[in-house]
Amino acid sequence: MDLADRFVDVGTGVRLHYVEAGSGPLVVLLHGFPEFWWSWRHQIPVLAEAGFRVVAVDMRGYGQSDAPPSWRDYRMELLAADVAGLIEALGEERAFVVGHDWGAAVAWMVATLHPERVERLAILNVPHPDTMLRTLRSSPKQLLHSWYMFFFQIPWLPERLAKLMRRRFLEGAYGDARPGAFTAEDYARYETALLDSPGGLKGPIDYYRAALRRSPRRARSLFRPIPAPVLVIWGVQDRFLTERMAEPDPRWVPDVRIVKLPDASHWVQHDEPERVSTLLIEHFQVA
Structure with missing residues (x-):
């Protein structure tokens, strides 16, 4: 399938790069760390053929999108406003908004802060931010799983190490994915987009710096009930996030369906691309 390669000024001071396929109701796909629009290579053609206008974005700091220089430029309000x-x-x-990993964290907040823009929401392997905060506070096991978030607070060193390690860094990041989920071509694309771009991984790592430098009280002040219907797809073999984090508090997410894929990892759309695509189409076609 031919993809249109485009850029757009989103009105927040940044220009985002995206690829587009199909026509019909808009589906926006938001990738996680450390990925870019290629994260959705399996879902884009299937969704387009199902009758949707599919837009897969390089979020700010990634790929060919603008990469502002300060960690303050990656606060959640700004990321949600981009979308x-x-x-x-x-x-x-x-639009129908879909997010995985950091893209899912942003998607939660788009539906919270800009509910008028979200028809339906689909979340892959990231908890609602309230659940994340409560779990980090109460679970030493989850704190141990999330060690890298704290390592990323160190200035310049994490991105420098990633650039030096190159393929080994990416293979470590995707290490719990099913064998064959990421091909040699995929790794080559990720190296080019993430490690050889002018900003490298500074922007992506600044997402973590901005998140952890905000007080929990300030973060919670943003929470509102999400009116859109929500689908949560969760790969149970996630080595980063525990399975019980899949279920959001009904105060914030009153209309939710949770589908757990027992054999999938954190990289659920790579491990089970057909199943994820089918679930997304079913969720959107209810509207």
Whole structure:
């Protein structure tokens, strides 16, 4: 399938790169760390053939999108505003929003802070931010799993090590994925997009710096009930996040369906691409 390769000013001071396929209701796909739009290579053609206009974005700091220089430029309000502005810039009132990993964290907040832009929400292997905060506070096991978030607070060293390690860094990041989920071509694309870009991994790692430098009280002040129906797809073999984090608090997410894939890892859309695509189409076609 041919992909249109485009850039758009989203009204937040950054220009985002995205690829687009198909026509119909808008689906916005948000990748995680350390990925870029290629994260959705399996889902893009299937969703487009199902009758959707599919837009897979390089989020700010990634790939060919703008990469502001300060960690303060990666605060959650700005990341969510990028997506809301993208939907508007594409000429749509609302969209189906899908996110994995950091893209899912941003998707939660788009639906929270800009509910008028989200028709339905789909989340892959990241808890609602309230669940994340409560679990980090109460679970030493989860704190141990999340050690890298604290390592990323060190200035310049994490991104320098990633650039030196190159393929070994990426293989370590995706290490719990099923064998064959990431091919040699995939690794080559990730190296080019993430490690050979001018900013390297500074922008992506600044997501973590901005998140951990905000007080939990300030973070919770942003939470609102999400009116959109939510689908949570969760790979149970996630080595980073415990399975019980899949279920959000009904105060914040009153309309949710949770589908757990027992044999999938954190990289669920790579491990079970057909199943994930089918679940997304079912979720969107209910609307």
